[in-house]
Amino acid sequence: MAALCESFTLCGLGPSGGVGLGGLLALEPGPDPDHVLLTDRGRTATLFKVSDQKPLGCWSVKHGQILTCPVVCNFETCEFIAVHDDKVLRIWKNKDINLDKVFKATLSADVYRIHSLPNGGPVVLFKGGGVRTLDVLLEAPQQEIENVISDEVIKWSEAFMEGQQPVLIFATEKDGDYFVYIQKPKMKSLHKYKLEQQELSKPLSFTAYVKNQSITLLCLYSNDSVYKVLIPLQKNTEEEEQILSKSLLVNLSVSGSVLKGTSFVVLDKDHIAVLGSLDASGKKSKECLTIWNTKFQTLQTSKHLPLGTSGQLWCHEEKFFFTHGKVLTVIMYKCETSSLAAAVGKLKDSQAPDLSSFVNWDALGDEELVVSFQSQQPLALKPESKMTLRSKSSSVSKVQPGTLSAGKLARNLQDASPAVLEDRLKKLMSEAQMPDLHAIVGYVVTALINKCKVNPYYYPKDFLLEIIQTQDLSYSLCPDLMAVALEKKDVYLLQLCLQRFPDIPEEITYACLKVFLSMSENHLKNIDLDLDSVICYIDIELNNKEVKTEIVENGFSTELEQNILDTKIPKKTPLPTEGEFCPVGLRKAALLNAVLHSAYSETFLLPHLKNLPAKEAVLFLRYLYYLYVKCSEKINTTLPGTHSPTVNQIMDWMCLLLDAHFTVMVMLPEAKELLSRLHKFVRAQVRFYSELNKIEESLRELQRLNHQRDFQTYSIEVLELI
Template structure:
């Protein structure tokens, strides 16, 4: 069986929804996205954040997807057909990186592990990157003149890279296989048979010196072609036969924007426009079992798609509207029992028969029976079945709820929304929630008095909303100073821009503690870290050194003794400078994802008072973490000492000049300086212990089984 797992938005695509990216290249947990314009962006998938962005000059256009050379750690891109540029991740300006102009137009570059990237020219020639860099203006031969390349891919064989590409001329399709060592070029003709349909997408994999090519035709058929890598010795052009694997639609045609991707030897993914049972075309992504010719899973894409799909690891990267969506999937070992719906129950160790409508699987491509949707028992009465049907009909649809949002009162909308959320979740639940949030935001813009706080909180708590799905949500929450909703968004949204994060930080720092006391929010993130002044005085009496921190070590530091003497009157670092509600909000900021490059400019917008207040709170958290053995604070949404130190560094980097000029910040900076010196001394002693332990390991122990115990005491 195969199924879709969670899905999230990686980024927002530039241009119109139909403006598809030029390409996507993987690099472990990172992907390199090239748009159809001037920009190449590197994203970290797990963090859903950009790591770097590079653009060519105005007037230049990228014509070939950028690739990553893992051997040299460099990125390569081609713009304006012939101009090749190479740069590294720490380069910020493409005008200053290596550039070379080639003598022929490039169609595509392919990067493989442990070898140089391959460059495929539009005339059919294939060159390695190092050979081109040695002589960029070398003459490039044309393998053909009237054929047009439609698709290409590269694989790593047993001893050498293999590149395969497909060309088209006057309705005929040709397959070329280029092997590098030795340099062998094979040409085959694809058998069209008696069909009038044309190929719209290709996918391939290499195994046992045979390239298995899958072709998706406009008739809705997926065919398999076996391409051998060994020469047959025949001089005439060889025609490769094809065999039918699966038929996706019963009749009609599919749009050209539909693509195919190989998940494993038994499963494929189809993305784009497929025909439904009502003869309508709708956009979706589906997983098919080509071994048993069954539909395993499907997910509708209501915002539309260009049909582009990239499969890396256990993730599908799909264009959905103006977003690049990542969908996790799983494919279990294909078996007949799973194909016909007989799945073993691990709790009862019995075989339960699941109903499968074979005609619907063949004709209605979006039908998939969930494992928990079993048929009713034989003894169940028709009256009970009829009552279940009536109950299902009473469920509120997304369209009905959207109409109510336009003119109904907040109480009615809240009541109907609860009914909608309590009902059975449909396959496109996330898209429906996004449409509802957008409708609520549209009415908030029109009516200033309309702000359904409870509805928005419920929708965010469904975990079906992201920032990129509805950017206006946090903007209006900031305008209304809805800190509870902002806290939920910061905790659940993985794709919040750094500018919005800093806007939330400014709001949290500026709002008064007395106003926050009346608000309802989760305070688990400050459990155990915000104490009263009396508790801190009791803790001050202890002199146990943990994690390298001790007040005595602070006082033994020779610099600024006058400040230390004054601090005995009231040590503000031991008293939390803010209330628990504000501490909860600031801890949410500390735990949010960010990129330093994009965050630093926005931190400069903080006022001097806000910077000092935030630094004092960070100093307090650092002191509490230093006193704890676990180096982090208790609570579900607690912060770690690494997050605290990172934010201290970010604040000082962005506002160092402002902080230095403020007299009230002198004591704060002195305290932070002493913390750093105490930690340095502590880790220096740890290094000494490490050296001593390594020396003890080198000593030969006697073989009579005797041993000794040595106690090392830190002074």
């Protein structure tokens, strides 16, 4: 799952903003992870500190000269390298001001680009296709540079490290044909490839990465698609030119709209970001930044850019950089584990078991699960290998006597008495072995639920609890279980299902929430529940304490007066303040925590959440506010206990609830004060964490300065933070 986070402006596009009016030539990493180097289409290079949005240094070549290559940082020496007028190489340090007085070398050939590798040093690519490492080039700046390409134009290049060896890849174009070159300058190795032609389309942008001894080249084509090309680093054949075949990675279209991409970057193995113009039939196209999941072929998120862009996109330290109107904009992003649960909704906590570990979807066919069933012997599972569809029908007829499929067995046992049914099913679960154990348990639960539907007075609560607690199940394996539990108001079973099932539909999650909020505290007192998620941070005595103190004023009992008034005037529900008691009891809090821990998709949950009655909605919001205050009491914002909700889950549900009941919350008198307190508290938290960030940056800067100084004698220093 990928998402775009907050954004800010790094600088303006103009002399006052540190970037020339012609726009950006490129953006490169600086000497620190928080630094970037901006090279404009002119004479100037600027070093920016991203977190402070301020320039740390600015260098310009003199009038009449022009930077023809993006400025890069030599990470080994913390020096900056630039090329102006195609052949003139400049190298300087951060303390240097005048570029006329820094190191200068005139080369014998035109430079296309310099790539700086963190562990391999800078690598220089010339327009003729020749490659040199910087140290080799500086030994003899006027050395002859070979022409690798003929009548071809370099369109893109990138460098990587393979072990201890730098590898450079670049793409060229000639008469509509595109070629790819792989060079290892230290080994003097060169391989040439030709890209497979695509009818009526051409590549617009390239990016690549190294993995498993091969280069994965991604190409954005003009037919609104991204293709993947695999290039081995170890080429065994001596062919001079090999044609590279490509495969479709993702088609940039969704719901009738097509993204005309201009540039893109790779975020991780399952996500790419594309900058372009979104065209929809009958609508005006609009520029936007998008993130695509290549594993599931889905558009994860997008952001409309109404002021327009230059079509350039850079990515550094989980931040996007691009021009938006007359400024350089930075947008932070995050990418989570790519899975089906993440693609369609929110994942459960990372400690929860993976769905694939206990759901064998291939084993759910009724006739594939064969169980040995002898009248005088215990039940056992007979393992079978996977079969094709053609052989499946014939294999069923060959099942040996004394064996039954699990589905047929469950149907046969459905007519048995409850005692016989539970006894047989216990034997089945005790004898069954992997790999189809969980599918068998699913049939077991289904048999029990079907029995409950036939006989309304039959409900094996203890046996169902035993199954849920001892077996790894999912909602998909027994979809009617939670529906029956809701009908029976079995809140303990619902709590366990919410804690253990990773695929509960949003409709069922909402139904559980509504039941939990509507149940009285007195009814829950006699129910056994799992209280591990609340017992460590909710004051039990304060919640269980009943205020029965009788106060006598002028000879009359105020308790009696209060009872009389309660019948006439509705009593205002008191609001919890910071450090005050929880608005719900201990058991109801445990049930609500189970709901907070369940996986969901906002799109599917929000329509159901809008049906929550106003009284329950306010109560739920008060509890969420209480949890948020409790989280803020600790520096690590983590509540103690097992199955406790995280601060992200609390905030997500709070936002969902406010979205679903915004009008109701504004109109209800008892909610106004709560919203006011919530607003003040969140605003205070924002200020607090903002100050913490400033202190963190100050301490990091002090640490960097202390490392630069070598104290020869004993000294005492006083550091004052202003």
